Amino acid sequence: MENRLLFLLFFCIANLSLAQDFIINGNVVDAQQEPIGYANILLLAAADSTFVLGAVSEENGSFSFASVKQGKYLLKGSFVGFLDNFSAPFEVEGSTEAPLMILQNDHESLDEVIIITKKPTIRKEIDRLVFNVENTVVSSGTTYDIIRRTPGVIVSQNQILVKNRPAQVYINDRRVYLTAQELQQLLEGFSGENVKSVEVITNPPAKYDAEGGAILNIVTSKNISIGYKGSVNASNTQARVPKYSFGTSQFYKNDWLNAFASYNFNTRKDNKLEESRIRFFEPDGSTNSNWETDFDRTTRTNSHSLNSILDFTIDEKNTLSVSANLLYTPKSDSDIGGLTEIYGPQAQLDSLFTTQSQLLTEGHNYLFNLNYTRQLGENGASISTQANYINYKDEQQQDVATRYTMGNGDLLNENSFRTFPIQNSDIYTGQVDYSGALGSFSLESGVKYSGIDSESRQIFFNIQQQNPQFIGALSDFYDYRENIYAAYASISRDWDKWSLQLGLRGEYTDVSGNSLSLGQVNTQEYFEPFPTFYLMHMPNDTHSFGFSYSRRIDRPRFQSLNPFRTFINENNFNQGNPNIQPAITNNITLNYTFKNKLSFDLYYDHTDAATAVLPFQNNQNRTLQSITTNMDYSRQYSFDISYNSFPLDWYYLSIYSSFFNMENQFTAIESGAQQVKTDVNGAFLQTVHSFTLDKEGTFSTLLTTYYMTDYISGSYHFDESQLGVNLGVRKVFFDDRLVATIDFDDIFNQMNIPLSSRYLNQDNSFFARPESRMVRFGLRYNFGNFKLSDNERASTTEESERLKEQGIMDRP
Numbered sequence: 001m002e003n004r005l006l007f008l009l010f011f012c013i014a015n016l017s018l019a020q021d022f023i024i025n026g027n028v029v030d031a032q033q034e035p036i037g038y039a040n041i042l043l044l045a046a047a048d049s050t051f052v053l054g055a056v057s058e059e060n061g062s063f064s065f066a067s068v069k070q071g072k073y074l075l076k077g078s079f080v081g082f083l084d085n086f087s088a089p090f091e092v093e094g095s096t097e098a099p100l101m102i103l104q105n106d107h108e109s110l111d112e113v114i115i116i117t118k119k120p121t122i123r124k125e126i127d128r129l130v131f132n133v134e135n136t137v138v139s140s141g142t143t144y145d146i147i148r149r150t151p152g153v154i155v156s157q158n159q160i161l162v163k164n165r166p167a168q169v170y171i172n173d174r175r176v177y178l179t180a181q182e183l184q185q186l187l188e189g190f191s192g193e194n195v196k197s198v199e200v201i202t203n204p205p206a207k208y209d210a211e212g213g214a215i216l217n218i219v220t221s222k223n224i225s226i227g228y229k230g231s232v233n234a235s236n237t238q239a240r241v242p243k244y245s246f247g248t249s250q251f252y253k254n255d256w257l258n259a260f261a262s263y264n265f266n267t268r269k270d271n272k273l274e275e276s277r278i279r280f281f282e283p284d285g286s287t288n289s290n291w292e293t294d295f296d297r298t299t300r301t302n303s304h305s306l307n308s309i310l311d312f313t314i315d316e317k318n319t320l321s322v323s324a325n326l327l328y329t330p331k332s333d334s335d336i337g338g339l340t341e342i343y344g345p346q347a348q349l350d351s352l353f354t355t356q357s358q359l360l361t362e363g364h365n366y367l368f369n370l371n372y373t374r375q376l377g378e379n380g381a382s383i384s385t386q387a388n389y390i391n392y393k394d395e396q397q398q399d400v401a402t403r404y405t406m407g408n409g410d411l412l413n414e415n416s417f418r419t420f421p422i423q424n425s426d427i428y429t430g431q432v433d434y435s436g437a438l439g440s441f442s443l444e445s446g447v448k449y450s451g452i453d454s455e456s457r458q459i460f461f462n463i464q465q466q467n468p469q470f471i472g473a474l475s476d477f478y479d480y481r482e483n484i485y486a487a488y489a490s491i492s493r494d495w496d497k498w499s500l501q502l503g504l505r506g507e508y509t510d511v512s513g514n515s516l517s518l519g520q521v522n523t524q525e526y527f528e529p530f531p532t533f534y535l536m537h538m539p540n541d542t543h544s545f546g547f548s549y550s551r552r553i554d555r556p557r558f559q560s561l562n563p564f565r566t567f568i569n570e571n572n573f574n575q576g577n578p579n580i581q582p583a584i585t586n587n588i589t590l591n592y593t594f595k596n597k598l599s600f601d602l603y604y605d606h607t608d609a610a611t612a613v614l615p616f617q618n619n620q621n622r623t624l625q626s627i628t629t630n631m632d633y634s635r636q637y638s639f640d641i642s643y644n645s646f647p648l649d650w651y652y653l654s655i656y657s658s659f660f661n662m663e664n665q666f667t668a669i670e671s672g673a674q675q676v677k678t679d680v681n682g683a684f685l686q687t688v689h690s691f692t693l694d695k696e697g698t699f700s701t702l703l704t705t706y707y708m709t710d711y712i713s714g715s716y717h718f719d720e721s722q723l724g725v726n727l728g729v730r731k732v733f734f735d736d737r738l739v740a741t742i743d744f745d746d747i748f749n750q751m752n753i754p755l756s757s758r759y760l761n762q763d764n765s766f767f768a769r770p771e772s773r774m775v776r777f778g779l780r781y782n783f784g785n786f787k788l789s790d791n792e793r794a795s796t797t798e799e800s801e802r803l804k805e806q807g808i809m810d811r812p
Helices: 002-014 107-117 143-149 180-188 786-790 797-805
Strands: 021-030 040-045 051-056 062-069 071-078 090-092 101-103 121-124 129-132 153-156 159-162 168-171 195-201 215-220 227-238 242-253 257-281 287-313 318-343 349-376 381-406 411-438 441-462 476-494 498-515 520-537 543-554 565-569 572-575 583-594 598-608 611-618 623-630 633-648 651-668 674-692 699-708 716-718 722-733 738-745 755-759 762-770 774-784
Touching (some): 040 062, 143 195, 180 318
Parallel strands (some): 572 623
Antiparallel strands (some): 227 774, 257 287, 287 318, 565 572, 598 633
């Protein structure tokens, strides 16, 4: 309301000198003369019905137009659930009271809106699967919840997988440069109500960066109608320790501006328990000792996230977009305790040591985007330019104290140290994209530059004595520079029953990594081509056949190249590797789809020099290091089946299953550099059941199940099958203004499973148990003209019939 008054005051002051500008006031009511708030009112020229101005009625049904020229006009009124109506023409020769606008109820249209907007749908395109969730029960939680419920997406150990491989996440076709933990934090703070769809792109086309495997592109909703809407939300999650979230989302749209902003504050505790075991060997292969560790970590985090998008319509051909994704974590402090018991070959307790550690972290990840698009002519051609800047900073302090005792409790030794890891990175990207026609083909082409400038520092002190002692051998300064120059072109064409898409992307990479303290310099320069090919045949509306191929690259991230050590205890640590090489993957998919409901995929991928985190135990020094390195290769075959439909008007069912064989081969650096091959035959099953329990669509539930038999990650195998059952309940009150949700995650507490790495002289395992079983209570209150954001979704009967014909909807 205040914004409207400011705009009105601005326009009045700016136009005081224009004697022919006037104000029109009016009211909109229903057939019972009740005022209609948040209705769309358009001022049209009476001569040819061209658009002049737009307004949104207040809650009392009143509206007004300022700065109106003298002339003859008419009004058009519209609102969800009402028939559009036009007023009689009227003259404006001074400040004018418009004819009363009366809108009649359209019950049939209301029914159609309920049918269309309450069901998630799946659409198969030539290069992707589109999961539409806008205004459905699936969108009732967070964006992270939507990702977990997307067909074909696996979330395991907080890692997002597609086709059993890690996936890149994009938001509105813009890549998100975040770690897995930061990404989860961002998506958990972003309401699912703001998501329109999730696109699962198994073999990404040439317009996307060649780096990484499959892509999950999150497409956000936009406020379609003129006016303002907003919401506030809060949630409380109960697990071993509590977590709280508070947020708000704001939308505003007028003739030239479409604005969105959301803010979330998260304050939470997270608890992680872990059991691990290491069997150390003698040179002759006999057992030297068994180390069993119980690990308990509690983290207290406060974080703020701000996401904003400003779309400016300059004119009919030019648009400008400014967006920002800001994540600030002023506090993420962990208390870590561990007890390690050391048993001899005859299972007698020889000794033990306790570790107490405190990790203090402060950091941020800021992303800014500027995008300009210009339409070229009337044939749909356009050119766009885009620039991104990302700043990532992470500052830590870790204190580790270890106390060694005999089995009877006699003290053997004590040790303590302190480290200061600091990382500051700047990422710059700029690109120009063109889309248009090339004869009878559609053409997309573009160029892109991306650069990374990263500085990392780690300072190591021995704090056993009263005065901390600097240890230069364990400290380091690491600088990393990366420049990538890319160009691509893609053509596509549709025939009566065929669709074809060809693409080629070329990327030149220049990398320099310099460990100043260790004197290690890693430089790489290389050029790689990345072709893509898609072919789809649809002989009729019932059957479709598809083939796709892509070549991809997986570059090591600067965090992995950093040779710093992060200590769990004195004998167990993670370490980066400055010598990692890029990995090249070839993907092939064959697809058959029946009635856009039942789909079969044959999938193959092969990655040379695949990157993985591999654990290596040193049997002489009694240490376990987890290091990021290149395997020889990684290979997978899979046969996937998916089905989605509405068996009943109120029941939506989605089933995804994958039967796969995976194989990894790597060099065992602590086993005489022997080649080790691990493989697995596994199966994954996911089901999504959505129930709408009342005619109005205000009460709904969502049941999701996961089941994984076995899986390999690097040298680790699952020791048990993984099972997950989640249940969500959603209830809407007060004419869609208040939304209450209850979500139960991992009801049977079977999502966490033990993993082991056993081969040659290596035998270690761990059972990480982060909080997976939890219950979350959520509330969201909508205000403003929140219903009008559904104008685009309030499809006509003709659109409903078209969706049915495509097999997307079953319901009449």
